[in-house]
Each structure stands twice: as C-alpha cells, then as structure tokens.
Amino acid sequence: MTDWTDWPFFDDEHRALEGEVRDWAQKNLSHAHGSDVDAECRTIVVMLGRAGFLEHTVAHNGDLPDVRRLAIIRAALAYQAGLADFSFAMQGLGSGAISLFGGDEIKKIWLPRVGKGEAIAAFALTEPDTGSDVAAISTTGTRDTDGYVINGAKSFISNGTIADVVTLFARTGSPEDGARGLSAFVLPVSTPGLTVSRRINTIAPHPLAELSLENVRVSDGCRLGEEGDGFKIAMQTLNLFRVTVGAAALGFARRALDEALAFSRERNLGGAPLADHPVTQARLADMATSLDASALLIARAAYEQDMRPGEDHRREAAMAKLHATEEAQSIIDAAVQLHGGRGVEVGSKVEELYREIRALRIYEGASEVQRQVIGKTLVKEGR
CATH class of the missing domain: 1.20.140.10 (Butyryl-CoA Dehydrogenase, subunit A, domain 3)
Structure with a gap:
C-alpha cells in the first residue's frame, strides 16, 4: 500500500519521524492490554517520554505543535497499540491549552514535565449532564478574595484516574452568559477538594473517571487567559x-x-x-x-x-x-x-x-x- 508520508503534504523530516515511531512501536509495544490499565498507561507515558516523542505534544519557544507530526505519531502508535495512542494523545490534549494560552510561569512548571513523561495531563471539559453542549457547563468558579472556589463535577475525563495536572473549565459568569461565561484553569490533581468520584469502565479499557470538585480553591495565577475566555x-x-x-x-x-x-x-x-x-x-x-x-x-x-x-x-x-x-x-x-x-x-x-x-x-x-x-x-x- 502507498505510504501516506510519501505524499507532498509531508517533508523528509516527517518521513524520518514516521519510520522512527513505527520501528520503535514494533519493538516496544504489545497489542494486548494488561490487567492494570492505569499502571500500563503510566509505563507507556514514561516510555514515550524517554523516546522523545512526547516533546512533539507541547509548545517550544512559542511555536505550536506541528499537527502533521502529531498525526504521523498517532497513526503509527494506533497501528500497534491503542493504549499507546491514547497515552500520547492525552499528553497533548491535556496540556494543549497551556501551550496555546498559558503564561510563562505555568508553561515553565508543566510543559517540560509533560514533554518528558514526568507528569500526566488531563483535559476536564465534559460533565455528567453535558456532552457536546459546552455552553451548558454548570461547574462553577466563584470569585474569592485571592482567586476562585470551584464546585461541580466532570465526567468521562481521560487520564482522570492517573493525571498529575488537569486543565479544567468552569462557569465564572452567570448561566445566562452561556459560552461567554466560562473560564479555564490549570491545577494539580492533588489540590484539596478535587477527587476521583467514580471510575468509568468502557468497551476499550482506558483510565477514564468522573471527577468531583468540592470547594476547590485556585489562585488567579491558575487561570488561563482572561475570565470568560474558557469557551x-x-x-x-x-x-x-x-x-x-x-x-x-x-x-x-x-x-x-x-x-x-x-x-x-x-x-x-x-x-x-x-x-x-x-x-x-x-x-x-x-x-x-x-x-x-x-x-x-x-x-x-x-x-x-x-x-x-x-x-x-x-x-x-x-x-x-x-x-x-x-x-x-x-x-x-x-x-x-x-x-x-x-x-x-x-x-x-x-x-x-x-x-x-x-x-x-x-x-x-x-x-x-x-x-x-x-x-x-x-x-x-x-x-
């Protein structure tokens, strides 16, 4: 079959990367899931980090991730093992908002660790009663003296059971504001009040979870962009x-x-x-x-x-x-x-x-x- 990287959309650097990932995956990944999916995902993240592949998921010197590289890596990993593709993709999605909108301090704290596989990232947008209707998010971020107090729940959160850092979306405006009332925050999962309330089992085993947020306090420095930029x-x-x-x-x-x-x-x-x-x-x-x-x-x-x-x-x-x-x-x-x-x-x-x-x-x-x-x-x- 035709190698899609031979097409003119790609250059020699992309072709070399595809060969590198394909060879690495054949040597290092098993197609079968183990009995402990969480442990397997942690191991794969460390392996991907050591191989240097996770560096492609984060921004460097202000440059956005190269989408063609991400696509090439995901296709090669998915061919060999679905859980490896999942682990790679979530490092990118979980930290993507930091790459796009994070200040220098937040980027300095999290992006190097995510890129090396030393920290696992998650993206908490979906809620138990909202799927594609992001504007209907009900998790609240209420203004406090030195930041926000977040209350609510998130559901179907990939890496929810194993993440170290989460990009989380909450309503800082009124319900009538709809999409304009949302804000984004980055916080460690060890933050008091943030807990895994339920593990979600699916037909293809992944570390999915429902997260509970009860009086979770975050500072202004944890917010990405301006208030109301969440959507x-x-x-x-x-x-x-x-x-x-x-x-x-x-x-x-x-x-x-x-x-x-x-x-x-x-x-x-x-x-x-x-x-x-x-x-x-x-x-x-x-x-x-x-x-x-x-x-x-x-x-x-x-x-x-x-x-x-x-x-x-x-x-x-x-x-x-x-x-x-x-x-x-x-x-x-x-x-x-x-x-x-x-x-x-x-x-x-x-x-x-x-x-x-x-x-x-x-x-x-x-x-x-x-x-x-x-x-x-x-x-x-x-x-």
Whole structure:
C-alpha cells in the first residue's frame, strides 16, 4: 500500500519521524492490554517520554505543535497499540491549552514535565449532564478574595484516574452568559477538594473517571487567559488536535486491512485461499479505497493547520475526523466479517480494534457535531 508520508503534504523530516515511531512501536509495544490499565498507561507515558516523542505534544519557544507530526505519531502508535495512542494523545490534549494560552510561569512548571513523561495531563471539559453542549457547563468558579472556589463535577475525563495536572473549565459568569461565561484553569490533581468520584469502565479499557470538585480553591495565577475566555480556549485546543483523532482512526484501519489481507491469504475456502475469491477482493478494494481517502483528508487538514496557522480550518479538520473515524469503523467491521468466528474471539487483533475504534466517533466532537460544522461553513460561504 502507498505510504501516506510519501505524499507532498509531508517533508523528509516527517518521513524520518514516521519510520522512527513505527520501528520503535514494533519493538516496544504489545497489542494486548494488561490487567492494570492505569499502571500500563503510566509505563507507556514514561516510555514515550524517554523516546522523545512526547516533546512533539507541547509548545517550544512559542511555536505550536506541528499537527502533521502529531498525526504521523498517532497513526503509527494506533497501528500497534491503542493504549499507546491514547497515552500520547492525552499528553497533548491535556496540556494543549497551556501551550496555546498559558503564561510563562505555568508553561515553565508543566510543559517540560509533560514533554518528558514526568507528569500526566488531563483535559476536564465534559460533565455528567453535558456532552457536546459546552455552553451548558454548570461547574462553577466563584470569585474569592485571592482567586476562585470551584464546585461541580466532570465526567468521562481521560487520564482522570492517573493525571498529575488537569486543565479544567468552569462557569465564572452567570448561566445566562452561556459560552461567554466560562473560564479555564490549570491545577494539580492533588489540590484539596478535587477527587476521583467514580471510575468509568468502557468497551476499550482506558483510565477514564468522573471527577468531583468540592470547594476547590485556585489562585488567579491558575487561570488561563482572561475570565470568560474558557469557551474560546476549549474550542481552539480541540481544533488543534481534532485532525489527529482521524489519524488514530487511520492507524486502526490500516492495521485492520493488514490483518484482513494476511488472514485472507492464509485461510482456504473451497480449495483456494480466501484472497483469491472475487468477493473478498472487492471487499479489500473498498477498504483500501476508503483508507486512502481518509489519509488524504487528514494530510490536507494537517498541512493547512501547519502552513496557515492564523486561518480558520474547522471545516477541513471536521471532514478529516468525520470521514476517517466513520470509515475506520466500516473497515474494521469488514475485517471482522472476513475473519468469521475468529473475528469476534476475545484476544484477536480485529476484535480489539473493533472495541478501540468506537469511541473515536464520539470524543472530541461526535460525528453529528462534525457534520454541523461542515454544513454551517458551507451555508455561511453560500451567503
């Protein structure tokens, strides 16, 4: 199959990075999750830090992370192990708002540690009663003499059970202010009053949690940007990393196609390899075509973000995430179908991929939200 880094969206530095990550992943990562997901994630973060890959997730000297590098790394890690992709991605998302909006002091405290794998980051936006409707956040940040007192709850927080630092969003204005009443804060998870109230178990094991905040006191220095900037900070952080969700889906889908190809060559049906049957070849052709289409959308979106950083690339990013995640689900489902009974056997690679891919169509903006983003920009341009 075509190596997507050979396309003109990438340069020699990106191609070298892809080879480095791919080789490292093959040597160091197992596709199977261990019995202790939290411990495994901590170990992977340390390994990624020592390998130097986490340095790509944080800002250096005021420069934003290179989205093409992030996409390349996520695709290569996801191909080998979903938990490794998760661990890498959350270091970027969890610290992304610090890279984009943090003052010198906050950056100095957290970004070097996150980039070395010495601190694990989390991004606390979602709440038990709010998903995609960020403007409806009810966690409150009430003004105090020397800062804020935060009360509320956050849910489905990736790295919630293992994080050292969290970027958290709270309402500092009135409910009537909607999105304009939100602010962003960075605080250590050891801050008194911040606790893990519930572990959330999902079909693909990850360290997800619900967080409780009871009279959590933070200083003005913990706030990112100005009061009321929270919605803008959340959206810009998500926009920076949205394309890379599609890249992770691409990695899962590539692995599924490779597993399907290998199985169809080895499995005999009617005295001939399954791969020799026209029906199988047609299915493999559809999988490969969808895969390349996703790769092109991701490469274009990442290139646009890197080369034109001040412009609005929401539509390109939404298209990349939408197409890559939806098509990866179809590709993996087709791989499971080709494997027959073995495809649903717990422990098989395609069964693992089937569980891993599902969440990508939901988090960081569900597919329905991406369609709204695309549609709104088309209507706006039409006017």
